[in-house]
Amino acid sequence: MDTDANTGADAVALTRRLVATPSHDDESAVGEVVADWLRDNTDATVSHDPEGAGVVARRGDADAADRVALVGHHDVVAPDPSQVDESGGYVVEERTVERSDGAGDEESRLFGRGSADMKGSVAAAMVAFRDVDVPCTFASFRGEEVGGVGARHAIDEGFAPDYAIVGEGSTSYATPGVTDVVIAHKGRRGSTVTARGRACHASEPERGENAIYRAAEAVDLVRAVEVPSAEVLGVSQSGSVAVTEIEGGSGWNVVPETCSFTVDERTVAGERAPLERVEDVPGVSWTVDQDLPPMACDDERFADAVLAAADEEQERTPRQVSKPHATDAGWLAQAGTTCVVCGASEPGEAHTATESVSIPVVERCARIYANAVRRTALLD
Template sequence: MSLEHTNVRDELVSLTRTLVSIPSHRDATAVGDVIYNWIENNTDAVAQRDSHGNIIARRGIGSVSIALTGHHDVVDPDEQQVTDNGEYQLTKQNRRLYGRGTADMKGSLAAALLAFRDIVPADGIEVVFASFIGEEDGGIGAQAAIENGFSPEYAIVGEGSTNYAGVKQTDVVVAHKGRRGSTLTAHGEAAHASEVDCGINAIYRASDAIDILQELAADAPVASVGETEISGSVAVTEIDGGTAWNTIPDTCQITIDERTVPGKRAPIERAAVEGVTWSIDQDLPPMACDDPTFATAVTNVAANIHSETTPRKVTKPHATDAGWLSDAGTTCVIVGAAEPGEAHTAQESVSIDAIERCYQIYRAVPSQHCIDNNECWSSD
């Protein structure tokens, strides 16, 4: 693909370096300022920033909108990822960039910004750039944007999809798991441990609930999305009960991590046996691309950009903002530079080649022709 900006690789590295250097684990305002000003100074779009800190900009005029979305908050850095002056450390080695946020997901965000600048939208297509805050806090920024009316027909979400089906390739995620975190609380009656019959042991009741959860885990739901399958899971991850070695416990709590799949949930309520109550603490929705033609079109674009490998449609094991967008009616796929095992680590890094591939994919897809009132996408 011929690039209008011949130094785009250098631009990608430079912009990634700029975005990564700005701390955004507690407060993403400063990096949001940089993104907002970059759009204003480098594109013909008008950027808007809502009260939450989300940044949204639009280019082109059309009845169909396709968004390039990401987030500019990160998790807490490791101490080795912070410089003496409080900025994040970024190093370059062996065609990779190292530092907090390189993979998750400021490398892909830089690719989306440059692609947004360089895209020539096909007739009838509006291109949208959106960077949310609070993805690492359960997607609070994406939820706020949706509540305020953010509803593109299509979205390419820049979370990781590189090296999922093979090395040196950026695949296309068509589905991912959600997460429902919940708590079972077993209630009993305290008594002295020397008089067992005078109390009701909450830990025993919790054990009965755990037996049921183990049965549910062995029969976790499976969903089909196009030609792919994605499996859910149920796991007890924490247990807390008892107050002393000589006291029959009157409460015991169990934390459950359930990975949900599109359209299906494990019946956790079955574990709420006598004396046990169930409460949901977090419910992050799964994502499934509801338009196989769009997913195929994006995969074809990715295949045209790769020279030695063939990207595939894949699934992703954890929740992203694509779940909230999909749940609100946006047709989503995920294409991003991060590889499995890179995000949130002390050695977090991203391939410069992968960032450049993402730029090319992001730039090419909105240039495809949307036929018959967004019913079909061509792969020319």
């Protein structure tokens, strides 16, 4: 267990500083805060590339440091107007509210854009990185919210730790108030199906080919696909497929020549839903617009080591769980890094006007990360 008495307080102070620094349009300022703090408080080799990966720091020999990495991101989605002050800065507020775990008492929470997703966990990882006494790597990527831009750049440049603990939310997934360990998460494949026909006057529909009818036939095929499922280290996970938007037609008296709809597919490790079958319909094409990979931990020893670290730092028992959202862990896992996700954010907090993070949980995560890095360094 971490013995630095300042660990929790430092993680909270750093969270406040990171949350106060805007990073939805331009991430360079908060990236510089992260990099400068690491330079001032550690002996790490620190790189900040605001147009590339973001911030990457290593302690010790590079090969040894890449045994295990603490990974996060410092970009955020656009703030709600209530989260911005008159000068354009972010509003950061600490309040005492009822605990989310139903324990009946209260807890202190830090409110502000990015507090949950995921500057609280980034701050906790920075402090843990400072406190550990073994070689390790820290990375805070840019552009996670727009498709993992920073993580993908880092991977292209050779970022390849053996193990990574990604600090996205895992608190209150199995038990309210408990920080669990995510061993699998879904990916997202977004696609567009386009149906083309031949326009004509609606009074003589037989002269044309109705693109909406063709699209409707394709929608029926999407609804009928078998959705894949997976089991990761004993945890089951199922994907999903949903038609989310549809557009077509040019007038009430015109048989439409085009109609398109979008499909949101949440993917799991292994097979994908056979959406390509929509192209069996005449005049229909299918285009993949985004494909965020899922993550599945493939090393039980690592998953158990992080779970043991989480268990040691809290009174109630954490569990290994799955997560419905894609994270940078998917890109890392696809490139060969064995990943888990463990972080302070709870379901329903990210991207909201009332986004907040539990201060005690941020403090806990700093201890979990340091403990988990030490345990992982001992794996054969």
